[in-house]
Amino acid sequence: MDFDYDLIVIGAGSGGVRAARMAATYGARVAIVEEFRVGGTCVIRGCVPKKLYVYAARFRDQFDIAPSFGWQVDASFDWPTLVAAKEKEITRLEHAYVSNLEKPGVEIIRDRAEVTGPNGIRLVRDGRELSARYLLVATGARPFVPDIPGAEFGITSNEAFDLPRLPHSILIEGGGYIAVEFATIFAGLGVNTTIMYRGDCILRGFDEDMRRGLEAGLTERGIRLIYQTTIKSLAKTGDDVTATFSDGVSAPYGAVMFATGRRPNIEGLGLETAGVKLSEHGSVAVDDYSQSSVPSIYAVGDVTGRAQLTPVAIREGWYFAETVFNGNPLKVDHSLIPTAVFAEPEIGTVGLTEAEAATHGDIDVYVSRFRPMQNTLSDRTERMIIKLITEKDEGKVLGVHLLGPGVAEMIQLVGIAVSMGASKADLDRTIALHPSAAEELVTFKSPSYSYRDCKRV
Numbered sequence: 001m002d003f004d005y006d007l008i009v010i011g012a013g014s015g016g017v018r019a020a021r022m023a024a025t026y027g028a029r030v031a032i033v034e035e036f037r038v039g040g041t042c043v044i045r046g047c048v049p050k051k052l053y054v055y056a057a058r059f060r061d062q063f064d065i066a067p068s069f070g071w072q073v074d075a076s077f078d079w080p081t082l083v084a085a086k087e088k089e090i091t092r093l094e095h096a097y098v099s100n101l102e103k104p105g106v107e108i109i110r111d112r113a114e115v116t117g118p119n120g121i122r123l124v125r126d127g128r129e130l131s132a133r134y135l136l137v138a139t140g141a142r143p144f145v146p147d148i149p150g151a152e153f154g155i156t157s158n159e160a161f162d163l164p165r166l167p168h169s170i171l172i173e174g175g176g177y178i179a180v181e182f183a184t185i186f187a188g189l190g191v192n193t194t195i196m197y198r199g200d201c202i203l204r205g206f207d208e209d210m211r212r213g214l215e216a217g218l219t220e221r222g223i224r225l226i227y228q229t230t231i232k233s234l235a236k237t238g239d240d241v242t243a244t245f246s247d248g249v250s251a252p253y254g255a256v257m258f259a260t261g262r263r264p265n266i267e268g269l270g271l272e273t274a275g276v277k278l279s280e281h282g283s284v285a286v287d288d289y290s291q292s293s294v295p296s297i298y299a300v301g302d303v304t305g306r307a308q309l310t311p312v313a314i315r316e317g318w319y320f321a322e323t324v325f326n327g328n329p330l331k332v333d334h335s336l337i338p339t340a341v342f343a344e345p346e347i348g349t350v351g352l353t354e355a356e357a358a359t360h361g362d363i364d365v366y367v368s369r370f371r372p373m374q375n376t377l378s379d380r381t382e383r384m385i386i387k388l389i390t391e392k393d394e395g396k397v398l399g400v401h402l403l404g405p406g407v408a409e410m411i412q413l414v415g416i417a418v419s420m421g422a423s424k425a426d427l428d429r430t431i432a433l434h435p436s437a438a439e440e441l442v443t444f445k446s447p448s449y450s451y452r453d454c455k456r457v
Contacts, residue, residue: 001119005029006325008121008132010113010269013040015301015313016138017097022321024104031130033121035112038097039090041140041302042310048093049086049161050181054342056082057188061344068378077189079166086161115270118296122270134296134324137276137284138317139269141262141302146173150234153241154256157182166191167254171243173231174259175202180214180343182259187223188344191254194224196231196245203341207353207401209367213385214403217345220382231256264303271297281305288331290320298324307334338415340408345382348411350418351399354389358454362392364424364447368440372405386440392450394424400441410438 007023009016012034020032037044056077063073101108112124120131143156155163157178170186172179175197187193195202195218202218202225203211219225230246240252264283271284277293279285283305290298298320301313312332319330341347357363366388375382384404390397400414417426424444432439450457 003119003131003133005031005107005130005132007031007134007136008033008113008130009136009138010115010121011040011138011140011265011301011303012038012097012101012108013138013140013301013313014042014310015140015317016040016136017101017317018314019136019138019300019317019320020106021100021104022318023325024101024106026321026325028325030105031107031109031132032101033109033111033113033123035110035124037094038101038108039094043093043097044090045158045161047310049090050157050185051342052086052089053082053161053185054181054188054344057185058344060188060190065375065378065380079163079189083162114268115274115276115297118274118294134298135274136317136320137266137269137271137292137297137299137303138301138313139265139303140313141264141308143258144261144263145258146231146260148231148233150236150241151258153234153236154258156258160257163255168192169254170194170257171196171231171251171253171255172257172259173197174261175199175204176259176261177203177341177343179259180218180341182257183218183223184221184342184344187218187221193222194226194253196226196229198228198230200227203347205353206341206347207349207387207399208355209385209387210347210349210401210403213383214341214343214345214347217382217403218343221344262302262308264305266303279305289323289329290316290332307337309337309339312337336415336419338411338418340411342408345384345404346407348402348407348409348414349400350411350415351397352389353399353401354387357389357398358451358456360398362450362452363398364390364392364394364450366390366444367448368444370440372437373435374405384437386437388424388427388441388444390424392452394428396421396423397427404437406437414441 006028007030009020009032012032020030024030066073113121116122122129169192171194173196183193183195201211231243233244235242241256242252244250277285284299286299286304290300300316302308315332322328322330338350368386369383372384387401389399427442430442432442
């Protein structure tokens with residue numbers, strides 16, 4: 001059977017772009033269909049603009065400690081300037097993504113695609129039907145908005161980057177990395193910020209010391225944390241939004257943001273037409289090679305519900321192209337992924353948490369808490385945390401968890417050693433770089449405590 005293309009990619013985010021580009025490099029005829037902007041969530045309204053806004057928010061901390069180093073600072077902030085600068089940068093990146101697709105010959109189709117069968121799609125606006133030997137679903141995920149009265153008066157991370165003005169106050173519902181990162185941004189830019197979370201502590205699933213350390217850091221920055229409570233309804237009150245909580249209390253805010261998770265982007269995609277099976281959470285069910293229940297349809301990135309991280313989507317897209325178009329079957333290892341939370345203080349983590357590692361056998365835990373050097377001339381009291389979890393007797397490193405300035409950069413490098421199977425003895429052989437926070441990882445003398453037979457001793 002003749003097809004219009006060898007591959008049609010639906011979605012021009014990080015995973016889809018990498019897959020399309022690599023497949024075209026291997027000689028495939030490739031089209032990529034995107035209804036919004038090339039670059040996807042990460043480039044347009046996710047990782048990149050978020051990190052830029054985090055940088056903007058961090059100046060407040062620098063201004064706070066500047067007098068202790070002899071600087072006198074008189075600064076003011078202008079929100080429209082930041083928004084305009086962000087837009088300029090993501091537009092530049094979008095153009096770079098487009099160029100990277102066009103160089104190997106990928107055809108970019110600006111439309112919405114609906115799957116019509118195992119090998120076909122229909123362009124919604126254009127009306128054309130196209131066929132391909134393979135379809136790759138890379139449509140990502142979207143913010144989840146609770147089904148409550150007045151939900152339309154709230155915003156999500158999609159809208160937060162382009163608000164016409166900064167609100168005087170904001171309520172953020174959620175306890176994950178998106179919630180704490182945006183709380184850091186808004187508080188750092190002078191907004192009275194509150195986090196509301198249904199659990200008993202932010203960042204469920206992270207190491208407990210990281211959770212509590214960030215909790216203390218957010219509180220020190222004036223961010224209010226309300227636990228075991230949810231928003232039941234929203235109502236517009238003048239220029240404000242009044243939130244009514246599950247405990248019956250109501251309060252007005254300049255804005256209310258939902259950071260209550262993300263859901264796979266599959267609505268209206270037509271996957272059921274082709275018989276593609278979904279997981280219980282609504283993501284596309286795939287095997288280790290990103291192949292769905294339909295042999296000609298694959299999926300990568302957030303739409304699969306595996307690990308909602310841009311580098312993972314990129315790796316999945318790359319390995320898909322290697323497997324299908326280069327005869328080199330490759331599986332992505334999702335078991336060891338370095339990750340960071342760009343809050344303030346920052347978190348970097350790789351490997352098992354203490355609670356997880358304690359169930360895997362006898363372990364040793366090394367913990368160091370200290371004031372970051374940049375704060376020692378000031379009266380700031382926050383603590384940096386360096387935590388190392390190893391098998392007993394200087395064995396294999398099972399987990400590394402860091403909290404404080406610059407730890408995202410640190411954890412990327414530590415992740416290399418951990419993925420190579422480094423042991424505590426390997427770290428001990430490494431000469432420390434002084435003065436640095438990272439030297440704590442190679443200067444631990446003895447465990448802070450240990451677990452034997454799953455019990456802390």
